[in-house]
Structure formats: C-alpha cells, structure tokens
Amino acid sequence: MARLNPVPISAVVLGVAGLIPFLGFAALAVTGSDGGIGGFGFSPRTMLSAYGAVVASFLGGIRWGAAAARNGGNGDYLVAIIPSLVAWAALAAPAPWDLRVLGVLVLAWGLIDQDLPRRGLVPRWLGRLRLVLSGVAGMSLLVAA
Template identity: 40%
Template sequence: MTAARRPSPTAWALGLSGLIPFVAGAAGMLWPAALPWPVPGGAAAALGAYGAVIVSFLGGIHWGLAMAGAGGPSTLRLAWGVVPSLIAWPALLLPPAWGLAVLAAALVLCFMVDRRSYPALGLAGWLPLRGLLTAVAALSCMAGAALA
C-alpha cells in the first residue's frame, strides 16, 4: 500500500467540512439561543464529544500506518495510537471548561507528533492541511473552554 504524499482536493474538502462541528459548537456556546442543541449539556457537550472523537481518530491514523507497515517496526506507532483516546475519554468526564481545554491540548499534541513523524514516512505534504485543521479545532475548543 502506498500512502498519498499530499491530500487530494477531496481530502481538503472533507477535512474542512469536518471543522463545521467545532465552529458550530463554539458558536453555539457564544450564542446559545441561536442554535438549539438536542443533547444534554448543549453546545459544550456536543463540542466536547466531537473533539474526543477527532482526537481518537488522530490516534487511529497511526494504527492504520502501522498496519500498512509504514516506517518499519510499529511498536511505538501502535502505542502512540492509543494515547489520544486515553486522553480524550477522561476529558469527557471533566467539567466542560477543563475537558475542552484538555481536548485542545490533545489536538495540538497530536499535531506535534504528526509534524515529527510524517516527514519520515513521506507524508510531509499532509502537514499544511493537518496544521489548519488543528488550529481551527483547537481554537474552537479553547473558545468553548473560555465560554463554559
């Protein structure tokens, strides 16, 4: 299996559309009456849940890379792949302000790991997209934390 060296236009479109729940969650916390939230805890709960899903997804990418045999021995890649989930799950159990701050930090941490590991795997071309997605997602979580 060969990984795409750069994200396709489809990857860009899907990645950017994946920011909608982050921005909507933060906006819903700023203007709670503007967006009705059908979940207990409203926008903060929705933002936290989506953030935790995405943080877990970022770890899962490393499992996929390990399964594809990218970069040789995969023990560290597999181990790192579960760390984001182990950060995201307890973040959901914290009060919203703290949980969203932890998720913002986890998003940045995931990007830092990817920024270090992707070039060695020939995936440096994905970093501009990853950086943009991380910036908007982390800022949305931090805004949510400030508003909680």
Template identity: 40%
Template structure:
C-alpha cells in the same frame, strides 16, 4: 470517464466538512441563540474526543501501510485517544483542557510521523490547518464560557 480526485484533495474537502460542528459551536456560543456557550461546549467536546480517536486510527493506518511500524509509534498513536477518553470522565474546565491537549498531542505525533516517514507532508500540512482551526474554535468557546 470517472472523475479522479487525489486522496489529499478529498481529505481537504472532508476535513473542512469536519470543521462545521466547531464553526456552529462558535456561532452558537457568541450569538446568544437558544443555547449558551456552556451547552455548546457540552455537545461539542464529545465530538472532539471522537476526532482525536479518528486521528489515531489514521496514524495507525499510515504506519501499517508503510509496513514498518515501530512499537513506540503505535503506542504514541493510541495515547491521545486515551487522554480524550479520560477527559470525557472529568468535569469542566479539565474536560476541555485535556481534549485540547489530546488534539495537540495527536498533531505532534503526526509531526513525528513525518520525520519517521509514515506520515506524508501534504497530509501533515492539512493536519496543521485543521488542528489550528479546531483549537481556536474550542478556545473561543471556552473564552465565552469564562467571560460570559
């Protein structure tokens, strides 16, 4: 008999796996390995932009699955990915700040989605934890760059 896992439990495992590059980035930034914090941020921030774009795709999928996607909600779901793309075209420190803003905006859109009924509460709790963990990792790395 196949092992049946709930989609949410699988999302928890995969979400934690997605945190690995951020944890590695913090480790690299604070341990003084061959890469410095600035270099670690340089390779991590495009990953963060990818994560933000992925979140928008998840939001669209949930809205479309509900078959009641409001045009404003669909536009909101795309906005963080556009901010993230723009962030990649800017220089430090704006790149990191804009990407953090995009991540938080994507989370707030998920909060809005829960109120609109297209985002599930269990998934929203996972998003809160993952968003906080990612934001703290990026802030820790940025702090290391600023403070040396």
C-alpha cells in the same frame, strides 16, 4: 523520505467540512445560544466535547494506520492510543477542563504527528493539512472552554 504527492481535493474538502461542527458548536457555546438543539436535550458545549473526543480518537487512528501500512515501530502503536485515552478522560472532567484538555490534545497532536511525514510514513501534504485542521479545531475547543 516523505513522499511528494499532490493533496487530494477530497482530503481538503472533507477536512474542512470536519471543522464545521467545531466552529459551529464553539460559536453557539460562546454566544450562549443553543441553536435549536436544546429541544432535543443537547447543548452545544456537550456536542462540542463529544465531537472533540471522537476526532481525537480519529487522530490516534491516523498514526496506527500509518504504522500498519508502512512498518512503523511498536512505539507508534503505543503512542496511537494516547489520544483516545486522554479524550475519554476529558469527557469525565468538569467544565471547563473537558474542552481545555481536548483543545490542548488536538493542538499538540497536530505537532506530534509531524514526525510521520519526516519518517516517510505519510505524505508530506498530510502533515501540513493536519497542522491547519488541528490548529482550527484545537483553538475552537479552547475558545469555547
């Protein structure tokens, strides 16, 4: 059974802060503005794609860590590497497929990981928080695609 713990305020604050690059770079990509980063050789779309891939890899790490901490099965370790592999492949995909793949991956992973609180591998609050954060991040990627 999943543990009932209060949501740590740091998890909420840092989780929401992690959405700022998704929302900011997506807004810049949609409006066609470079937000001043073009002078450094970056485009908002490229930055969004790279950030999305990094975050997708982090999501796999959540499952890996939960499996290690709570004696998850071998399948958890195998499933944990999927986001990194898919995100890596997405970086090689042409636009708009890179952001589409990353958006679907992030959205889907918020749902896939809902088994972790049900199995007691993470606290319930983490499942709820993940749904919100993955929803905003995934939609940002898809809107910018």
